[in-house]
Amino acid sequence: xxxxxxxxxxxxxxxxxxxxxxxxxxxxxxxxxxxxxxxxxxxxxxxxxxxxxxxxxxxxxxxxxxxxxxxxxxxxxxxxxxxxxxxxxxxxxxxxxxxxxxxxxxxxxxxxxxxxxxxxxxxxxxxx
Amino acid sequence: xxxxxxxxxxxxxxxxxxxxxxxxxxxxxxxxxxxxxxxxxxxxxxxxxxxxxxxxxxxxxxxxxxxxxxxxxxxxxxxxxxxxxxxxxxxxxxxxxxxxxxxxxxxxxxxxxxxxxxxxxxxxxxxx
DNA sequence: CGCATTATCGCAACTAAGTTGCAATAATAC
DNA sequence: GTATTATTGCAACTTAGTTGCGATAATGCG
Numbered sequence: 001x002x003x004x005x006x007x008x009x010x011x012x013x014x015x016x017x018x019x020x021x022x023x024x025x026x027x028x029x030x031x032x033x034x035x036x037x038x039x040x041x042x043x044x045x046x047x048x049x050x051x052x053x054x055x056x057x058x059x060x061x062x063x064x065x066x067x068x069x070x071x072x073x074x075x076x077x078x079x080x081x082x083x084x085x086x087x088x089x090x091x092x093x094x095x096x097x098x099x100x101x102x103x104x105x106x107x108x109x110x111x112x113x114x115x116x117x118x119x120x121x122x123x124x125x126x127x128x
Numbered sequence: 129x130x131x132x133x134x135x136x137x138x139x140x141x142x143x144x145x146x147x148x149x150x151x152x153x154x155x156x157x158x159x160x161x162x163x164x165x166x167x168x169x170x171x172x173x174x175x176x177x178x179x180x181x182x183x184x185x186x187x188x189x190x191x192x193x194x195x196x197x198x199x200x201x202x203x204x205x206x207x208x209x210x211x212x213x214x215x216x217x218x219x220x221x222x223x224x225x226x227x228x229x230x231x232x233x234x235x236x237x238x239x240x241x242x243x244x245x246x247x248x249x250x251x252x253x254x255x256x
Numbered sequence: 257c258g259c260a261t262t263a264t265c266g267c268a269a270c271t272a273a274g275t276t277g278c279a280a281t282a283a284t285a286c
Numbered sequence: 287g288t289a290t291t292a293t294t295g296c297a298a299c300t301t302a303g304t305t306g307c308g309a310t311a312a313t314g315c316g
Contacts, residue, residue: 038296040276043275063191096237120239135265264309
């Protein structure tokens, strides 16, 4: 089990995920909480939140680690494998609601656990 | 234009992609050519090969940079967006032939340029 | 072929993200 | 209120990838 004590720092990091539907990079949190908490604290809290299946992690286009809220996961089982989409222009990462279409693609070849898409988001596409 | 002179080093790196269907990590090449060439040389050659649309790059599960051969790309246009699959157990990355199924998933929401899947590959699945 | 030009290379030093060990601090249980 | 121990801050580290610069070698031309 990851989280044991409910500290102020833990609460602050968790709050970020409550008021934000999309994914958040570890890096963003480090600079956002720059003068409130140490970066190792943030990384450790993220580890523990992931341990408890409250958030899940993946790697974005520039090799940075991103975290997003788990939707239907319990402490025991992580079963929220919704796809993520990162825009190459604005770098924002969006969670895509599961459609079950993806599993078809690869069928017998592999057991797919996560889907990561990149491209241009609506907003950036319409402003260029 | 990336590649201008056909040096021995350039040829050696390119050979790796000729005799290998799947993706190769920059990191692998650095240790593979450890006593033959400097790592900055390798990174620079990879940059140039990508510039010329001979290979394309993406980031794998651990944030490492991977490269795979471009199939139907010209120097002017990169149009090979085949999906990649990385196994979480053996870390191997496979190129998946384009099926055009993926574009359906997200349709009007985004312009998808790349698809990256993770999970368990056939070989690892059958040996556990 | 020989030479000048300049792309490429090796080296060392750097950057940035993320990790780790340890002593100090603070949350919890009794 | 105090003891226990999880959490935190700090500094030092690791690892992938980048950069500047002088040395080397590929190419083009006479």
